[in-house]
Amino acid sequence: MNIHANHSESQPAPADDLVFALEDKPKPAIALLAAIQHLLAIIVPIVTPGLLICQALGVSARDTNMIVSMSLVISGIATYVQCRRFGPLGAGLLIVQGTSFNFVGPLIAGGVLMVKQGTPVEAVMAAIFGVVIAGSFIEMGLSRVLPFVKKFITPLVTGIVVLMIGLTLIKVGLISMGGGFGAMQSGTFANGENLLLSGTVLGLIIVLNRIPVVWVRSAAIIIALGAGYALAAALGRLDFAGVHQAAWFEVPTPLHFGIDFSWTLFAPMVVIYLVTSLEAIGDITATSKISREPVEGPVWMERVKGGVLVNGVNSLLAGIFNTFPSSVFAQNNGIIQLTGVASRHVGVYIAAVLVLLGLFPTIAGVIQAVPEPVLGGAVIVMFGAVAASGINILAGLQLDRRALLIISISLALGLGVSQVPEFVSHMPNFLKNVLESGVATGGLSAVFLNWLLPETQEPKPVH
Template sequence: MTDMTTDAMRDPNNTPPLATAIPLGLQHVLAMFASNVTPSIIVAGAAGLAFGGAEQVYLIQMAMLFAGIATLFQTVGVGPIGARLPIMQGTSFAFVGVLAGIAATQGLGVALTACLIGGIIHFALGSVIQHLRFLFPPLVTGLVILAIGLYLIPVAIKYAAGGAAPFQMEAESFGSLKHWSVALTVVVVALGLKFWTKGTISNAAILIGMIVSYILAYMLGMVSFDKVAGADWITSIHVMPYGFEFNLGAVVAVTLISVVSAIETVGDASATTKAGAGRDATDEEIAGATYADGLGTAVASVFGGLPNTSFSQNVGIVGMTGVMSRHVVTIGAIFLIICGLLPKIGAVIASMPLPVLGGGVIVMFGMVASAGLNVLTEVNMNRRNMIIIAISLAAGLGLNLVPTAVQYLPGVLKVLATSAVAPTALMAVVLNLVLPDEID
C-alpha cells in the first residue's frame, strides 16, 4: 500500500488510487456506523414508535442517507459551504436528550420542526462562529460533553438489561442473565478488538462486537427477521413526514444545542488539520465546516432525519493513517448514501434486540463522558473553575434525576430544564462569563 506519510497524502485535494481509497473510505464508515444510527433508535423509542416497525426503520434509513449527504457537503462543498476536509458527518448524540424529551411529550412533528429551524440558525452561525468561540472554552465544552455522556448512560443500562420504558423494566425478563450475556458480549469483544488488534478491525471494534452479539442473540432466539422480509428494497423518501409544528421552547432548546454542536465542529476541523497536515484550520475552513453542519441538519430534518455533526472518532483515523484526502471520506459518504437507500439494511438494524444495542451504547456513551473529561484536562482546576463544574453538573444532572422539582414549568421548558445538557450548558456559559478570573 502507498506510504501513508507522504506529503501528497497530507493534501486534502489529493486523490489516492481506488485500491487505497475504497478500504480507507470503508474504514471511516465502520468507525462511525453504530454511533450514527443509535440516536434515531433512541428518539424513535421515546416517540413511542414500534421497535423494529416501519417508522423506526425509516428514521434509521434517514440517519444513514443524510449522514452521507451531509458528509458530501463537507468534503465536496458548494461555494462557501463545506470545509473541503476529510470530515465525516453523522447523527449527533448531543441532541438526543432534548429531542427524546420533545418527541415523548410533543411528538416528532415538533421535534423535527425544531431541528429544521435550528439547522437554519446553525447554518447562519458560519458567518460569526469565530466571534462566538469565547463563549465556549474547554471548561464549557468539556462540561457539556460530560453531561451528554452521563445523561445517556442510564439509557444504555436500560437497553442492556432488556428494556427502555418503565413497563418494560417491570417485565420478568428485565435484567435477566440472558439479556446481560448478550450485552456484555458486545463490551468484551469490543475491548478485545480495540486493544489487541490494529487498523480497520480496531476502529470498527464496537460495530464488530455488536455483530457478534447479534449472532449470539439470534442463537438464543431473540431475533426475528419477519419485518426484514417485508421491508422494501428502495427507500420511499417523504417530505416533513410528521408535519410542521412550531413550538418556541423546542426551537430554543435545539438551537442551544446547535451552538454547542457548532463549537464541537470547529474543534474537529482544527483537530483534523493538526492531525493530518500539521497546521491550524483556516477561517474559511472553520466557517465552511459550520455552514455544512447546519445545512446538513436542516436538509435532513425536512425528510425525517435528526441533526448531524462532525464525528470526532474519524479525526483519529486521519491522525492514525496520515491520509488527509477528502476524497477518501467522499467514498465513505457514498457508501452511507447507498445504505440509506436500502430499507432492508435499516430493517436488519431495527431487528437488533435491545440488549445488543445496550452493550454497544454502554461503550459509546461511556466514551462520550470520557471525551468530556479529556477536554476538562485542559482546564486549570482552581477554585473558580471547580465551582463552575460543581454548580453546572449539579443543576443539569440534578434536575434530570428529579424532574418533579420543576413539574410546574410549562411544556417544553420543563423538557429543557430536565434534559441535563441544556441546564449544564447554560449554567456553565453564564458562570464562566460572570465569575471573576482572580478566584484561586
C-alpha cells in the same frame, strides 16, 4: 473528541508522513478500501441514535426503517459536501459527518413525556422534526459569527456541557442494556437473557481493544455487535419485521410525519446546537492539523465556518427528510492517523456508499433487527466516551478556584434537575420548558457563571 485542538501552528507541515495528502487522488480500488476502513468506524454511530430514539418512543418498524435509512442518506450528503466544498459550504477536508449522539437524551426524555401524556407517536415525531429544522438555523447563524460566540462559549463551558451530555446519556445506555423501555413494560427488563446479550457485546469490546492489531481495535464495536447479533439469532431474538415491511428501493419522502413544534423539546436543543457547533470547530481543526493544513489564520477560519455551516444545513435536511441532527465525527481523525489517508477525494467514496446503503431500506431492516440489549452493550461504551471527552476538555485547562466553582455549580444543578425534574414543576412555563432538561440547566448555568464571575486569567490549555 478533540473539541479544542492546539492552534499553535499557522503553516502546514510537510506531508511526508501521509500516504495520501489532502489533494491526492488515490486509484479507485485504494480509495474504496480506505472508504471501507472509515465506514467500519462510523456506521454504528450513524444508525444508533435513530434506533435508540425510535425504540424508546415506540415508533413502528416501517417508520423506524425509514428514519435509519435517511440517517445514512443524510450523512452521505453531508460528507460529500464537507469533502468537496461548494462556495461557503464545507470544510474541504476529509470529514465524515453523521447523526449526533448529543441530541439523543433530550429527544428521548421529551418524546417519552409527550407519549405518556397521550400524544400519538406520529405527532411526537412531527414535533421532533420541527424542532430539528428550527434548531438548524442556530448553527447556520453561528457559522457566520464564530469569533463572537467563542467569547461566551469557552472551552470551560464546552467541557461542562459535553460532560453533562455524556452523564445524562449513560442512563439511556443502561436502559438499553436492560432491554429498553419495552422490556420495562413487559417485565423482562434486565433479565438474564438481556444481560447476557449486552454483557457479551460489552465484554468483547473490552477484549478487542486489548488486541495489538490496529484494524481490530478500530473495528471493535462493529465486530462485537456482529457477535451479539449472532448470539441473538441463536436465542431467537432477531425481529425482521422491518425487513418484511421494507421496499427494496425507496426514494426519500420529505415531511413523512408532517411538521409541528414543541417549546419543551426545543429549549434544551438550543444549548446543544451551540455546543455541537463548537465541537465541530475542534474536530475540523484536528482534521486540518493531521492533514498538514493550517490551524489558524484565514484559510483555517474559512474551513471552520464552512464546516459548521454544513452542520446546520444538513440538520435542516435531516429534519425535512425525517431523521435527526448530524455533526462532524471525531472518529474520522483517528482513522486518518491510523491509515495516513487524508485525501478528501476518499470522502466521495464514503459518501456514495452511505447514500447507497440508505436508499435500500432492507439494509436498514437488517440493522433494525438487532435486539436493544445488543445495542446497549455498545452504546454504553460510546456514551461513556462522550463523558470522557468532556473530562478531557476540562483536564486540558488550568482549573483555578473560579473554574472549579463554575464546574461544581453547573454539574450539581444540571445533574440534580435530571434526577429530580419535579424541582422545576412550580416554575412559570417558559422557565420550566427550558430548565427541565438537565443539559440545558447545567449548560446555561455554565454560560451565566462564566460571564458573571470575574476571572484573573483565562483558563489556558496545558501544553
